[in-house]
Amino acid sequence: MRNPHPSTFTHLFLKTIKHYSSFIIHHSLFIIHCSLFILLALALISCNSTTKPPTASLTGRVVLVNDTDNPALDPADFSGISVALYPLAVLDTTIVRLNQEYPQIGVIINQETEFNHRLLNPVKVITTAADGNFSFSGITPGSYNLAILKTGWGYIYVPNLNLAEGGNTLPVGRSDVSLYPERQLPAAIETDYSFLSGRTYRVADDSVIMGNVTIHTGTSILIESGNRLDLYGNVSSRGSSGYWKVSTAEEIYTTTKADSLPKFDSFGIKSLQGLPQISRMICEYANNGVATNNQPISFSNSIIRNANASALNLTSESAEIQRMLVYNNPHKGITSYVKAHIEKSLFVNNHESCMLHQAKATVEDSYFYGSYLGIRSFLNPQEIRHNSFDKNDVAIAPSASSPAIEYNDFYDNQRDIELNRGGVATDPGYCNPYIQRNNFYGNKFYIHLKGVNSVYADGYIAYLGVNSNQHYPNNYWKSSNLVDHIFDSNYPGSGVAYTVNYTPRSAVPVQGTGIRG
Numbered sequence: 001m002r003n004p005h006p007s008t009f010t011h012l013f014l015k016t017i018k019h020y021s022s023f024i025i026h027h028s029l030f031i032i033h034c035s036l037f038i039l040l041a042l043a044l045i046s047c048n049s050t051t052k053p054p055t056a057s058l059t060g061r062v063v064l065v066n067d068t069d070n071p072a073l074d075p076a077d078f079s080g081i082s083v084a085l086y087p088l089a090v091l092d093t094t095i096v097r098l099n100q101e102y103p104q105i106g107v108i109i110n111q112e113t114e115f116n117h118r119l120l121n122p123v124k125v126i127t128t129a130a131d132g133n134f135s136f137s138g139i140t141p142g143s144y145n146l147a148i149l150k151t152g153w154g155y156i157y158v159p160n161l162n163l164a165e166g167g168n169t170l171p172v173g174r175s176d177v178s179l180y181p182e183r184q185l186p187a188a189i190e191t192d193y194s195f196l197s198g199r200t201y202r203v204a205d206d207s208v209i210m211g212n213v214t215i216h217t218g219t220s221i222l223i224e225s226g227n228r229l230d231l232y233g234n235v236s237s238r239g240s241s242g243y244w245k246v247s248t249a250e251e252i253y254t255t256t257k258a259d260s261l262p263k264f265d266s267f268g269i270k271s272l273q274g275l276p277q278i279s280r281m282i283c284e285y286a287n288n289g290v291a292t293n294n295q296p297i298s299f300s301n302s303i304i305r306n307a308n309a310s311a312l313n314l315t316s317e318s319a320e321i322q323r324m325l326v327y328n329n330p331h332k333g334i335t336s337y338v339k340a341h342i343e344k345s346l347f348v349n350n351h352e353s354c355m356l357h358q359a360k361a362t363v364e365d366s367y368f369y370g371s372y373l374g375i376r377s378f379l380n381p382q383e384i385r386h387n388s389f390d391k392n393d394v395a396i397a398p399s400a401s402s403p404a405i406e407y408n409d410f411y412d413n414q415r416d417i418e419l420n421r422g423g424v425a426t427d428p429g430y431c432n433p434y435i436q437r438n439n440f441y442g443n444k445f446y447i448h449l450k451g452v453n454s455v456y457a458d459g460y461i462a463y464l465g466v467n468s469n470q471h472y473p474n475n476y477w478k479s480s481n482l483v484d485h486i487f488d489s490n491y492p493g494s495g496v497a498y499t500v501n502y503t504p505r506s507a508v509p510v511q512g513t514g515i516r517g
Contacts, residue, residue, distance in 0.1 A: 056163040058136040060170035062128050062148055067180040078132030081150045084122040084255040088143055089115040095348055098367055102515055106346025107303050107325040111159035117147040118251045118258045125255045141165045151253045153179040154200030195219040202249055203229045217242035217280050222249035223264035234274025248285040263287045263308055271295040292316040310335040336361055356382050365515050368392055377401040378455045388514050394418045397453040400429025408438045409514040416440055418448040419465025423456025431465045435472040439509045448487040449496050469498050476506040
């Protein structure tokens with residue numbers, strides 16, 4: 001048998017190669033087409049499907065309780081109760097920072113202390129059905145405050161409520177949330193009286209309670225604009241957690257943000273017997289705040305804010321003030337006309353945080369921040385020690401007063417210590433304070449001998465506050481050159497005849513100053 005011609009063999013080989021190449025190309029194209037089809041299908045599926053954000057729901061039940069021992073008198077219809085979900089209240093960042101740095105002073109603020117539904121617009125509002133049930137849906141998961149209220153039936157808050165994705169039930173650990181009838185106080189109550197937790201009390205006209213008074217945490221006392229409540233019996237607070245509140249009654253049953261909140265007159269503690277002990281109180285939106293007289297009195301762990309005149313006016317025999325938070329008062333924070341011991345308190349953003357008016361007083365271990373005046377002392381000896389002052393226009397302003405000022409820290413104040421005369425020619429009243437062992441860390445005036453905060457010429461007329469040379473030794477002064485930081489005869493153009501002698505001066509910060517632990 002003859003072998004094929006070489007050219008024939010080559011032809012057959014090339015034909016075979018061409019066949020298989022065509023097969024591979026066709027199958028490769030098929031695979032590519034299939035892959036493209038699959039990718040296109042996946043893209044179409046992806047485009048047609050919507051990624052839904054997570055949501056939360058909230059269900060619960062609110063009942064109306066007649067507040068007597070006879071449940072037969074309870075209402076059968078629980079409809080019309082407003083349940084409103086609110087964003088969290090914005091906490092004052094300065095107070096939060098100081099709370100963290102000095103947890104031993106003032107009050108630690110949180111949603112319970114700061115939330116007021118009248119100051120915010122709600123996220124959602126619904127009303128209960130006849131059986132008291134309510135249900136929210138489509139809520140973005142997160143933390144909220146809940147307000148439950150009904151005209152004539154008071155209100156209750158559930159602060160810092162954390163709603164997780166999916167279903168949530170309120171309340172946790174109880175079957176229902178209860179609202180009790182609002183109680184309106186008469187013009188006069190001559191017997192002992194107890195303010196109960198979870199209840200709302202209204203003062204529609206001036207009211208007086210002559211008997212002894214017990215106030216439980218969880219109480220809300222609402223005083224209508226221009227009216228006052230005076231307590232003449234012994235007053236005591238009950239409860240180791242939570243707070244009781246005295247506030248204006250305006251707009252309390254609205255669920256939308258109020259344009260303004262008119263203020264009530266005052267909450268007077270005028271005890272004629274016993275030793276009033278006030279703790280865990282929040283008083284806000286008053287003209288004259290809390291006014292005291294007669295018996296010695298003590299306040300602790302309480303908040304007073306947004307008062308037009310004096311937030312806490314002390315005219316009682318004596319006063320013990322401890323762990324108070326006094327802030328956002330456009331006039332005065334604490335005004336004391338009596339022997340007072342003020343300690344471990346926090347004063348923020350008041351016009352005048354603490355006025356010691358002819359009062360023998362001690363102020364210690366407290367922080368004064370962001371006020372026009374931190375402490376103003378007038379006549380009588382006072383002791384101001386172990387405090388911190390920052391961002392005030394004037395930290396301490398003695399007026400015709402010679403307080404002992406020692407172991408304090410002064411930071412970024414416009415004037416750390418400003419000395420003021422009595423204010424009028426018939427009552428000159430000069431200052432000669434004892435100022436030692438303080439740290440002056442600021443960059444402005446450490447000492448100013450010519451002040452504008454005389455009690456008799458408040459904020460208008462500059463008076464020389466001393467009538468002799470002053471000697472303030474053993475302090476730490478941050479600046480090496482004190483000419484620009486002490487307003488005395490050495491300050492250019494001062495016209496002051498007297499000099500501050502600051503020697504010996506401490507070369508390093510004095511130890512053990514400021515707020516103690």
